[in-house]
Amino acid sequence: MANTGRPFSTNFPSALFLREDEIFQRISEIEKLSFLNTRSTVRITNLISCLDLTSLNAVDTPEAIDSLLQKAILPLAGNSVRVAAVCVFQPFVAQCVSSLKDLEIDVACVAGGFPSGQMDVVVKCADIERSVALGANEIDVVINRTHPLTENWEALYNEVRACKKSCGSAHLKVIIASGELQSHALISKTSWVCMLAGADFIKTSTGLEKINATIAAGLLMMTAIR
Numbered sequence: 001m002a003n004t005g006r007p008f009s010t011n012f013p014s015a016l017f018l019r020e021d022e023i024f025q026r027i028s029e030i031e032k033l034s035f036l037n038t039r040s041t042v043r044i045t046n047l048i049s050c051l052d053l054t055s056l057n058a059v060d061t062p063e064a065i066d067s068l069l070q071k072a073i074l075p076l077a078g079n080s081v082r083v084a085a086v087c088v089f090q091p092f093v094a095q096c097v098s099s100l101k102d103l104e105i106d107v108a109c110v111a112g113g114f115p116s117g118q119m120d121v122v123v124k125c126a127d128i129e130r131s132v133a134l135g136a137n138e139i140d141v142v143i144n145r146t147h148p149l150t151e152n153w154e155a156l157y158n159e160v161r162a163c164k165k166s167c168g169s170a171h172l173k174v175i176i177a178s179g180e181l182q183s184h185a186l187i188s189k190t191s192w193v194c195m196l197a198g199a200d201f202i203k204t205s206t207g208l209e210k211i212n213a214t215i216a217a218g219l220l221m222m223t224a225i226r
Contacts, residue, residue, distance in 0.1 A: 002171070005164065005198030008157045016188045016224055023184065027215050045081040052108055052138075054087040054207075065092045069099045085138055090131050097135035108138035108173065112163060115206040117142040117177070121159050125166040132170050139167050142175040142206055148190040149182065156190065160197035174199040178221070179211025187217055191224035 018026070053075070055068045065088060072083045085106035086096050096107045109131040113119030119127075128139050141163050147156035164172045174194045178187045191202050202221055205212035 003198050003200050006196045008154060010153050012189055012192060016192055017185060018223060023216055023219060026219055030215060045079060048075050048081050048083060051083040052085045052087045053083045056089060056110060062095060065095055072105055087140060093131060093134040093136045106138050107136050108140055109136035110140045112141040114142050115208045117144045121162050125162050128163055128166040132168055136170060138171045138173055140173045140175060142177055145177055145180050148186050153193050156193050157197045160194050160199055164198035171200040173201040173203055175203045175206055177209055178204045178217035179209045184220055187220045188224055191221045
């Protein structure tokens with residue numbers, strides 16, 4: 001079900017914020033969970049089925065994307081599991097849509113100034129609309145980090161809201177670049193505002209920041225989602 005969002009508000013719920021000692025305690029508990037160390041086929045296939053198999057290289061070619069698509073369709077030899085989506089740059093969206101049209105694998109496209117997010121929102125939205133027109137049914141955008149770093153929450157809300165509108169029926173996946181937000185409180189607030197604005201997914205990172213996904217960031221974002 002798509003997230004239709006809610007009206008803008010800076011009334012952040014107290015349950016959104018975890019004390020530092022709570023974060024470290026929960027991380028310790030997570031690291032002790034037995035399933036993290038289980039390499040069963042069921043666990044591996046479940047993880048694969050949630051993946052966005054991605055190629056975001058400046059040297060990508062149609063041949064490289066064909067290889068990506070083959071891996072998406074058959075990521076584990078001898079098993080019928082498939083990934084959830086492939087994620088590519090806009091020039092390769094039509095190729096992916098054509099190759100995957102009869103399969104339940106989504107086509108995600110990074111848009112709107114990826115990976116920096118430093119792009120005028122009007123240009124971001126035009127880029128998103130073009131990607132959707134080419135057939136992408138998931139759009140990955142990265143926020144302009146200036147907004148949370150200056151705590152301009154209304155600007156962040158308006159940016160994500162505009163991106164959501166430009167997605168039409170496609171899912172909006174918002175990357176908050178958690179490793180660049182400098183504090184746990186900012187990660188929590190940014191997650192909350194993006195969801196208020198209509199983000200269907202929130203993601204930690206582009207994979208290109210100095211600090212990408214961490215257990216702490218994941219915990220804070222899941223707390224916001226809950």
